[in-house]
Amino acid sequence: MTTTTNSSPQPPYYAVIFTSQRTAQDAGYGDTAQRMAELAAQQPGYLGVESARGEDGLGITVSYWRSLDDIKAWRAHFEHAEVRDRGRSEWYQHYMLRIAKVERAYGWALADGSTDPISD
């Protein structure tokens, strides 16, 4: 469920930053998250996703999209809307969703060299 440092497209593109705090209720969560990741990846304009959740239950998932219309279409997908309802009733204590336009991107990898890509 991660994109890699070097496969990211040139900006501009869009990011959906989803920050969430989980409940202790685990039933169905893993399978559903996996299904949503697969389904999102099939949508028009999908560019990639990065996701991390710490032991404290705070998670951040950032998905990347070509346009706002692509984000809107994914949001309206019936299966996605249904899962959002279940998320609110079972899996999340709270969440925050932000839609942002990526204007610049810098990647660095140990394998590639050692300079600071963001020093300029």
Add this chain to the structure above:
Amino acid sequence: MTTTTNSSPQPPYYAVIFTSQRTAQDAGYGDTAQRMAELAAQQPGYLGVESARGEDGLGITVSYWRSLDDIKAWRAHFEHAEVRDRGRSEWYQHYMLRIAKVERAYGWALADGSTDPISD
């Protein structure tokens, strides 16, 4: 190291999305990350931060800022620049940094109700 659902300012503002893969080298990392979080919070234009790292070592930290100039000033802070050098030589296998303009934000909390804030 988290912002809460309800304290987020009205867009527009800026997000710095830092996605990183850690090495196995832990020495100094925790203290330095803590120090950087404290230092960032003292900078002009700082709005908040959210951070999560999973067991696979993939981490996402999103910091929020009032303007691009505020981000630029924090980037140029001598202690921050020094730590970036150490990050590349010791703590990270690769990272990606994206600067994005937050255009919309929606929060939901179990305590507040049960409707979908993003259905409209």
